[in-house]
Amino acid sequence: MALIDTYRNNVARKKKELSNLQSDKASEIKKASDSEKKIIAAKNSISRTKSGSIIRSKLREIERYSNKLATSNKKIAILENKTASKSKEIASEEKKMQNEETKEFKKREQIEAKRKKETQKHMKDLQSSIAKHDSLHIQTQKEIADLRKVPEKITVLFIASNPLDQQQLRLDEEAREIELMIRKSEYRDSVFFVTKWAARPLDILQAINEINPTIIHFSGHGSDEDELVFQDNSGKTKLIAKEAIVQTMVSTSDDIRLVFFNTCFSYGQAESLIEHVDAAIGMNTTIGDDAARIFAAQFYSAIGFGYSVYKAFQQAKSALMLEGIPEENTPELYVKKSIEIQEMILVNP
Structure with missing residues (x-):
């Protein structure tokens, strides 16, 4: 309760107490008047009679009403003192109330002045x-236009090749883990995951033409001579040069935005491709089976949550560190000069 409300309540309460005292005083004054009338009546009766018994009776009445009159006068005096004291208390509380009202008024003035100052600011x-509205409006329109360029759905083409005469990799585990993490992501319905197994060189062109992917993911072996390891018709190794991969990207879909080489020594291939695609990921040395699987799965999980390619790449590196696999510096991200990689979002959130 505010202090001024306390003073107001005190004034109202004390005025009510004063009213009660005045009412009690009026009641006692009436009693005193009645006693005086009784005494006068008794004296008149004495003056009109010679009967001793009547005189004695009236004298007793006079004595009784005189006592009542004295009691009433005493109470009246006490009530007058209380009334005077209560009036002083009321005056004191009213003064406090007025002072507090003055303080409240000044406070409201200060608040109003502050409000006006803030309003002006x-x-x-x-x-x-x-x-600045015009420039912001233009910028907003540009951002909206950029967001509209983000497709509602993307396709990830997973191309796997594991020739019989090479060390056998767990590529099926990698694909299964990627698909699982995509299904667990927030915008899973926006990512279409397609796999092509036991890929031969010409299968790349056929798959791109059929599927028109947004991301191409190569999984398997790579050589330290910038070559990808595919298989021939007999299931054995067939090497594909970096230049052939670049030409393949140039001659196929314009919708390819990212190429992910999850193969050993693929940094040269990734670096060569960014003249033709927005971004590419390659490995600067050999990469272990577990590292390749965990890195790729977390990367596509982040993409499925609507994060940028840059953030997805950083999260994938973090996943390797969290798993205690010391290969977080093996993946390399390459970006076309015209692309702001931190704003490159493949899934429209």
Whole structure:
């Protein structure tokens, strides 16, 4: 409760107490008047009679009403003192209330002055913001246009090749883990995951033409001579040069935005491709089976949550560190010069 409300309540309560005292005093004054009338009546009766018994009776009445009159007068005096004291208390509380009202008024004035000052500042800031409206509007329209370029759905083409005469990799585990992490992501319905197994060189062109992917993911072996390891018609090794991969990307879909080489020594291939695609990922040395699987799965999980390629790449590296696999520096991310990689989002959130 505010202090001024306390004073108001005190004044109202004390005024009610004063009213009760005045009412009690009026009641005692009436009693005193009645006693005086009784005494006068008894004296008149004595003056009109010679009967001793009547005189004695009236004298007793006079004595009784005189005692009542004295009691009433005593109470009246006490009530007058209390009334005077209560009036002083009321005056004191009213003074406190007036002082508090003055303080409240000054406080409201200060608040109003502060509010006016803040309003003026706000209006000044608003005018400044309005002055920048045109440039902000243009920027907003550009951002909206950029967001509209983000497709509602993307396709990831997973191309796997594991020739019989090479060390056998767990490529099926990698594909299964990627698909699982995509299904667990927030925008899983926006990512279409397609796998092509035991791939031969010409299968690349056929798959791209059929599927028109947004991301191409190569999984398997790579050589330290910038070559990808595919298999021939008999299931044995067939090496594909970096230049052939680049030409393949140039001659196929314009919708390819990212090429992911999850193969050993693939950094040269990734670096060569960024003249033709927005971004590419390659490995600067050999990469273990577990590292390749965990890195790729977390990368596509982040993509499925609507994060940028840069953030997805950083999260994938973090996943290797969390698993205690010391290969987080093996993957390399290459980006076309015209691309802001931190704003490159493949899935429209």
